[in-house]
Amino acid sequence: MTTEVKDFKLDGESIIARSKERGEGDFIVGKKQEAIDKFDALEMPKPDKTRINRWDFFTVSSPVVNSEVYESLETLPNTVKEVVDLDVVENLYVQHNNTPAFLKVSDDLLEQGVIVENIFEASENHRELVEKYFMTDGVKIDEHKLAAYHAAMLNGGLFVYVPKNVKVPTPIQMVVLHDDENASLFNHLLLVADEGSEVTFVENYVSTVEESKEQLNIISEVIAKDNAKITYGAVDFLAAGFTGYANRRGVASNDATIDWALGLMNDSNVIYDNTTYLMGDRSNSDLKIVVVGRGDQRQNFTTKIIHYGKESNGHILKHGVMKDSATSIFNGIGQIKKGASGADAQQESRVLMLNDRARGDANPILLIDEDDVTAGHAASVGRVDPIQLFYLMSRGISQKEAERLVIHGFLAPVVKALPIESVKRQLTEVIELKVVSK
Structure with missing residues (x-):
């Protein structure tokens, strides 16, 4: 059964009451109220060549599922251990469904002022920092209905802050274990690398249930200040049955770099948005995505790098494999704004289909408003x-x-x-x- 978007109304009173019962602070409660107030007036996103008007993004039976916590690395479930290098891991956050379940951060990072906390604790302990970046420069609450719904229903996530000139020597890893078919994931990652800092962040979403009955609505905001470098890796492998919206958004300042390596392996119907704003001069982003579709999945992948800064460089590489009767749309957009002289926008999308019923469409797009630039694209679809x-x-x-x-x-x-x-x-x-x- 699907839910018509035009008929759906948020139960704002229940959302705020539940938020207060969980002990969420004034900042989070205020953001949820802002999202509730704006929700009705907003439109749905419109991913190119994918009709989502009858996708059910809003049916949630259990807004919060409380789950087991873990006292040590040794007590982590095997599903988590399989994606963590236990012998060398120094910085690890585990979320079990909607429960912050485990946190380990090296003393050296803590002494240098690095912050790794679940999003709710961070909004209380470091409110000024969270308020400065949460849904301001990356994804806006009023961007569309799904962004507002995410903010209103927020039930998990992580805040990472790396102070000026701090270089994190080993990766910070987040693992989200989904093992309850009634658990929806409204996760928000806020990752900020201040001026001159460097960090590698890796996240894993993994299901142990065969099928979910709930919602996937995750947003990552990745902020690289002047001369900062962020390397962001992820593997998503969540169960079938979710209706999904995943938005990973980057903002790079002068001489900053955000590099993405994403393995998008979910078995559900999902629309993905990965957009990086190259705001600063000489900013850079290299985006690599691998996708596999199977069964009767319907997926849309919109990847965009928007150049505002002079001599900025943005490269997109997407490879997808489709089997069975899966369908995927690959929209790759390189956009160079007026004034971004010397920018370089390149992209490549390739789709491999393993049988006659599978389908993949690759749509490379260049939008250029400046003369002194370099740009190119390539696309292929075949067996x-x-x-x-x-x-x-x-x-x-x-x-x-x-x-x-x-x-x-x-x-x-x-x-x-x-x-x-x-x-x-x-x-x-x-x-x-x-x-x-x-």
Whole structure:
């Protein structure tokens, strides 16, 4: 059953009452009220070539699911241990459904003023910082209905702040374990790297249930101040049954860099928005995405890098594999604003279809309002190359193994870019499960 968007009304009184019962502070309660007040007047997002007017983004049976917490690394469930390098991990946050379940931060980082706290605690302990960046420069509460709904229903997430000139030597990792079919995820990540700082952040969303009955609405705001560098890696592998909206948004200032490596492996119907604003001169963003669709999934991936700064560089690389009757739309947009002289916008989208019923559309778009720039794009959609298969099979490799090697080679540019070995291993195993295994 679907819910018509035009007929849906937020129960604002229940949302605020529940927020206060959970002990959420004045800042979060105020943001939820702001979202409630604006919700009715907002439009839904309009992802190109995907009609979502009958997707049910709003049915939530259990706004908050309280789950088990973990006292030590040793007590973490195996599903979490599989994506964490236990022998070397220094900075780890685990969220169990909607419950902050485990936190480990090195003493050295704490002494340097690095903050890693769940979003609710951070809004109380570091209100000035959170208020400065939460849904201000990245994603706005009134951007559209799904952004407002996210703010109103917020039930989890993390705040990370790296002070000026602090270079975090080992990754900060967040693992969200979803093991209750009634748990919706309205997670918000706010990651701020102040001037001259460097940090690698990796997140994993993983389900152990076969199917969910709830909502996925996650937003990440990634802010790199002058001369800061953020490397952001993620693997999403959540169950079928979610109706999903995932928005990862970056803002880069002068001489700042935000590099993305994303393995988007969810089994649900999801619309994705990954936009990076290159606001500063000589700012940079390199975005790599790998996607696998199976079953009767419907997905839309809109990736955009918008150049405001002079001599800014933005590169997009997306590789997707579709099987069964899955359908995916790849919208890649490189936009150079007036005044962004010397900017370089490049993109490449390639989709591999494994059978006749699968479909992938690649739509490269360049929007250029400045003359002194460099820009280019490439796109391809097709089946596995028979010449590659013939070559491998002529060397004594079976057809199934040859297809496996071709697929892994096709997806390798993103897998190799992930910054943690355990996460690379996880993504490789997920690819095996979703694409190669019969």
